[in-house]
Amino acid sequence: SQQGEEDxxxxxxxxxxxxxxxxxxxxxxxxxxxxRQNSGRGLVHLILIRxxxxxxxxxxxRVTLDTSKKxxxxxxxxxxxxxxxxxxxxxxxxxxxxxVFGKGTRLSVIA
Amino acid sequence: DSGVTQTPKHLITATGQRVTLRCSPRSGDxxxxxxQQSLDQGLQFLIQYYNGEExxxxxxxxxxxxxxxxxxxxxxxxxxxxxGDSALYFCASSVESSGPQYFGPGTRLLVx
Numbered sequence: 711s712q713q714g715e716e717d718x719x720x721x722x723x724x725x726x727x728x729x730x731x732x733x734x735x736x737x738x739x740x741x742x743x744x745x746r747q748n749s750g751r752g753l754v755h756l757i758l759i760r761x762x763x764x765x766x767x768x769x770x771x772r773v774t775l776d777t778s779k780k781x782x783x784x785x786x787x788x789x790x791x792x793x794x795x796x797x798x799x800x801x802x803x804x805x806x807x808x809x810v811f812g813k814g815t816r817l818s819v820i821a
Numbered sequence: 822d823s824g825v826t827q828t829p830k831h832l833i834t835a836t837g838q839r840v841t842l843r844c845s846p847r848s849g850d851x852x853x854x855x856x857q858q859s860l861d862q863g864l865q866f867l868i869q870y871y872n873g874e875e876x877x878x879x880x881x882x883x884x885x886x887x888x889x890x891x892x893x894x895x896x897x898x899x900x901x902x903x904x905g906d907s908a909l910y911f912c913a914s915s916v917e918s919s920g921p922q923y924f925g926p927g928t929r930l931l932v933x
Contacts (some may be wrong), residue, residue, distance in 0.1 A: 743917060753913075813863040
């Protein structure tokens with residue numbers, strides 16, 4: 711069964727706006743990762759946040775993690791048309807179990 | 822470019838046939854993962870190998886098998902193919918099991 715569930719399933723915004731995607735999960739985690747997938751291509755790792763971290767930044771990306779609510783959010787600031795893609799969260803319950811991916815959020819950034 | 826290569830890029834075959842998908846991990850990565858991605862099931866983990874040995878198994882059918890060779894490349898064998906096996910198959914590699922995974926471009930399999 712899926713561990714992470716992204717919300718919303720689809721998001722459409724104008725270029726320059728911020729995009730926020732959320733991920734909820736069910737069990738304790740070691741870390742949570744976000745990936746991007748352009749249509750039909752391989753997933754690209756964006757950012758990893760460990761269970762003892764609350765916030766992490768990478769360029770225009772900001773990820774937060776609330777382990778008490780078992781949720782994470784990915785914020786993309788000043789979005790560009792090139793950010794159009796599907797975004798997946800993946801949870802790592804421990805070093806010996808595989809990552810479990812959610813079904814993703816499809817982001818469309820309209821120029 | 823993630824450094825992970827997969828061949829072939831596309832594969833069209835008939836039901837009942839057998840195919841082999843190949844993956845070369847990034848240099849230095851000991852872990853290789855296989856995933857299946859279809860429209861209705863999302864990204865499904867199939868199997869993980871670490872330095873030649875099976876490390877974890879997911880929703881992999883008995884008709885599917887995989888192995889990792891001494892040079893660390895991996896092959897995924899799909900046999901007795903069914904229409905429902907049509908999907909994108911991704912290979913990923915990582916340095917450590919709990920770290921970022923680097924995905925290949927995928928093999929698009931179409932079973933007719």
